[in-house]
Amino acid sequence: MDDCTRLHPICSSNIPKSQPTRIIDVGLEATVQNLCLTALKDDRAQYVALSHCWGDTSTILTTTKDTIEQRRRNIPFRELPRTFQDAVQITRALGLRYLWIDSLCIIQDDKDDWQFESGKMADIYLGSCLTIAATASYDSTGGFFFNRWTSQPGGIKSNVETFEYHRTFHGADVTIYTRQGLDSGHQRISGYASTSTNTAPLLQRAWAYQERILAPRMLHVHMEEMFWECKSCTICECGYLSWEGKHLDRNKWSPIRDTLNLKGRIALAVDEATPVEDVHTMWLDIVEEYSILEITKESDRLPALSGLAKFLSQKVQSIYLAGLWESNLAIGLLWHRCSILYSSCFRDKLSNVPSWSWASIVRTHQSVDEKNQLNHITYDEVRGGIIQDPRLKVMNAACKVTGTSPFGEVSGGTVCIEGALIIAKYTCSLHLARPQVLYGTEASEVHIDIWEPGEPAEVLNGEMVFCLLFGMSGYNFAGHALILKAVGVNVYRRVGYLNLDSKLRWFDNVIPFVVNII
Ligand SMILES: [Zn+2]
Ligand SMILES: [Zn+2]
Structure with a gap:
């Protein structure tokens, strides 16, 4: 110190x-x-x-x-x-x-x-x-x-044992103290x-x-x-x-994942010379990590991150919207659930976090086990940025916060976007590896936001859904779209994310349309 x-x-x-x-x-x-x-x-x-x-x-x-x-x-x-x-x-x-x-x-x-x-x-x-x-x-x-822990044969952890030996050495009585080797915790x-x-x-x-x-x-x-x-x-x-x-x-710093010292990264993030894009990329990492963590009251999900959001806002200088930054919405909205197939998670019915926010997703199993780790929020497909579709325009975005902090709990929010929108058919059945959307004769797999056995799904087999194109990745030309469900006149809720592989042509010649997502 x-x-x-x-x-x-x-x-x-x-x-x-x-x-x-x-x-x-x-x-x-x-x-x-x-x-x-x-x-x-x-x-x-x-x-x-x-x-x-x-x-x-x-x-x-x-x-x-x-x-x-x-x-x-x-x-x-x-x-x-x-x-x-x-x-x-x-x-x-x-x-x-x-x-x-x-x-x-x-x-x-x-x-x-x-x-x-x-x-x-x-x-x-x-x-x-x-x-x-x-x-x-x-x-x-x-x-x-x-008492510290150490590993025993077979991977079992136990307290470190200490031993004491009395010996005679060159005629003198000596006591030798030994202990088992300490285990390491630094991998965490x-x-x-x-x-x-x-x-x-x-x-x-x-x-x-x-x-x-x-x-x-x-x-x-x-x-x-x-x-x-x-x-x-x-x-x-x-x-x-x-x-x-x-x-x-x-000069050596970059907002890559797995950088050991996030404290140092955060300290540099607010530095004048750091491009704000780097901070946005870091925020995606933060959301991914944070979404794995346990919380007693799901309504605290945004408040428990509010201090960090407030701290970074001095650099980002943008409106904070239920865990997303307005100035990076075209990427921020493209999260998806990194799930092993059909692992369980849902949206809290009592919560009013808008469906377009990652914070609307609640994982059913609160303990962080290996299986569940795969059930977290990810930006894997868009971390490197996207080439925005020229028709995409974020018109307006707003959230209602319940308390005094703009970074705290929210009660509803709307994102108004103009972009290329198509209607496709949602299909899911047990013989499919993943749910799909069908457009004409072609199908594309989708990442559905929630999956809770025994509960009604947000979108049903055979239902028509809307796909809103955001853009494509520069490195593989894969398209990124949100899957929306109409819930009112020109009002939609997000139900999933679509990675379009090579099927960007679905959106060829589509005239842009304005949607309000809640
Ligand atoms: Zn120091
Ligand atoms: Zn160590």
Whole structure:
């Protein structure tokens, strides 16, 4: 941490001015037993933030309207769950006095306070001098200090055992201490959204995603080892990762996928010299990763990404529409579900997220297993950009947000587009590998947005659907279109995505038509 603050200028840049309203004063002495909620008096005061899984929300220690006064007077150390206690110890050991924990620093049953503070969440993590992540803990009882894990023959994980031997060596009694080798956890750094089901629960949580990206410095405590991640370097305890600032050289930086340090990419993204197209491409990666993650309340899907969207909006300078940027709509709308055939997902009937937003899709199985990974949102076909069809024109796009933040929850939205539109027949049956649309005598496979066994499909076998052409890929001339279903006079809902291979001629001589997609 000392190296980072002294030697990495980029890690100390872009610190927001707003600070958390409340913070926990942990005292500086290890023996202080009474903590309290307080306000930061000095706007340069440094604080540590905690990133953690809540687990069972009914048992986690929180601040409410009833307990706020009491918490201001005293929070007894012994009453804190283990993760919080360990976080207090780490804060003190770093010589710092203030700690931010969401469940205690936000009044949980005060809707206004929650909305106001959660709107500042991005700034709170951005402004922390260190965020400590209880990566291996499912809830607030897991803590940071635990027995490490190692792998046993057969791939079984167990706690590291220690051994003690007493020997006589040249007439002197000696004690030899040994332990099993530590396992490594650094492989999980490569994807931001981890897919390790039981080893790193925090990495699967949607809320923790932007915390991880926005915090300038993070200490991840995995079951096997710790790793440090800042905007300039990623280092793990075992020494395998000791990667320093490779991508921070502007000339070498590119918004490719799987770049190790997304923190560094985000830091550079808002840099003046970065082309905004690179940020748009990065956003597609972010959506892909984020769509895999678990969330308790699906209505939080957009709010839990709002801090990151707000942060990038300073660069993108465009209206944010339910997880898409207005200035990149022609690509942003072309997501599809990367599914193994007929894996289950649906649109929440209670949610009013427009059908054209990726955030309208809910995966049925919330756990991130291998099968489900294939059921995420992808921009694979259009990441490299498209040659827009000359008839395509985004006329207008708007969303209604439910709260005060333009990046938060939405209740409806319309995209009005003019483009080449054809009517085709949707067919799906068990003998087909994939659903198709038929146009004349030709068929093309489609990616249907939802598939939920036992529930009525959005589009039925034999139904007529509309295909709206967006453009083609420059490298293989494959066409990209959305499949729409009419739900009113000139009003449509998105039901799928169509990759047209070589059948672009379907749209030859088609006169453009204006559609409103909701
Ligand atoms: Zn650094
Ligand atoms: Zn390692």
